[in-house]
Amino acid sequence: MKVWRYLQQALRPSTGPQVPPLILRQAEDHLRIANESAQIAAKSTVLETRLSRLDVANDHLAQLKSLAANYPRITITRLAQFELDIKKIEAEVREQAMLHPSQRDGLHDGWVYCAQLRFQTPLEFLRQHGNEQNDKTLCPDDLPCEYGSWLPKLKSFRAMGIEIDEPPHFMASPVGPIPRDGGDYLKFLIAIRTAAEAEGTIQQRRDAIEAQVARPQWAQFTAHPGHYVDQICDYFFPTFLSTVTALPRKTVTAMAEVAMDTPERIELASDEQLLKFKGIGPALLLKLRTRCAEITTHRNEPWLDLVHR
Structure with missing residues (x-):
């Protein structure tokens, strides 16, 4: 002026x-x-x-x-x-x-939502990634910060009067640097979360995840540790027996081999039947009974549903 x-x-x-x-x-x-x-x-x-x-x-x-x-x-x-x-x-x-303090420097113009690109993030929030809001007086608070955050949106060079092209922008992810808009990795996560959050039995959803992971277009991601098909399925739907504290691995295998692996079947079994499995004593039997009582859904399936929507 x-x-x-x-x-x-x-x-x-x-x-x-x-x-x-x-x-x-x-x-x-x-x-x-x-x-x-x-x-x-x-x-x-x-x-x-x-x-x-x-x-x-x-x-x-x-x-x-x-x-x-x-x-x-x-x-x-x-x-x-x-x-x-x-x-x-x-x-x-x-x-x-x-204006919000983050918008007072003349370099920012509104807000952009940056979701945490990981399997834990629900589908609803993955789909919000990259959304923008132009109200510069308040930072939006309509989305919980545990799945992402609203960040000040930096003006483009030309909006600041600098006549040069924008350089590529990247962000961190479990599979390494990816485009800031999420690129194909965001599409991969959306596909996996869509399968995990779908209606149906746990078996049907595990099958849907396996079908997605098998698609050639996701091969660049499924080769990374933590992204193998069994790891993804077990993240969303771990076996019930794997969640019983101190239950030996050999005992888990032995119980699964005879289909004694769902909360409902274990609850109906007698103490004598369960104590016959090597590794289960009175103390572990009590833990097993207590864990069965904690499960209220999908009690007749060998997996737990840990999908948070």
Whole structure:
């Protein structure tokens, strides 16, 4: 914004009592500081700086006007224009103060949602990745932060007046750097979560996940540790027996071989039947019974449904 400049504005002697040199120097100092402070307030992007410089400019302007009132020979040229410029800067600062702190630097323009690209993130939030909101006064809070976050959206170079192309932007993921918009990895996660969150039995959903993982288009991701088909299926649907604390692996295998692997079947079995499995004693039997009682859904399936929607 164009503001009052010291070199362009001068104190002009007028009629009236002679102005003492000391008073004239004071008036010139007030004029210089008011000009400099107004220019800083106009150019700065830091709200606190703009507020403090405006206070200084207004304070020194008031003192300058007081001197001019006491010494009529001092005339302030273009005073009305300077005060108008100050009011324009104050209006800009009030508007800036209404913005969220992350939006006050002039480099950002709204918000963009960045979901956590991982199997844990529900389908609803994966589909929100990259969505934008333009309200700069408040950070959106309509999505829980445990699955992602709203980040200040950086303006493009051209929006900032810089005529160059945007460089590629990347983000971290479990399979390494990927395009910031999620690229094919986001599509892969959406496909897997769609299968996991579908209606149907656990067996049907495990089959759907296996079918997705087998598709050639996802081969670049399913070769990474943690992305093998059995690892993905077991993440969403672990076997019930694997969740029983301290149950030996050999015992789990032996129970699964005779289909004693669902909460319902184990609950219906007698203590004598269960104690026959090597590795199960009275203490572990109690843990097994307690764990069975904790399961309220899919009790006749050997897997648990750990899909959070």
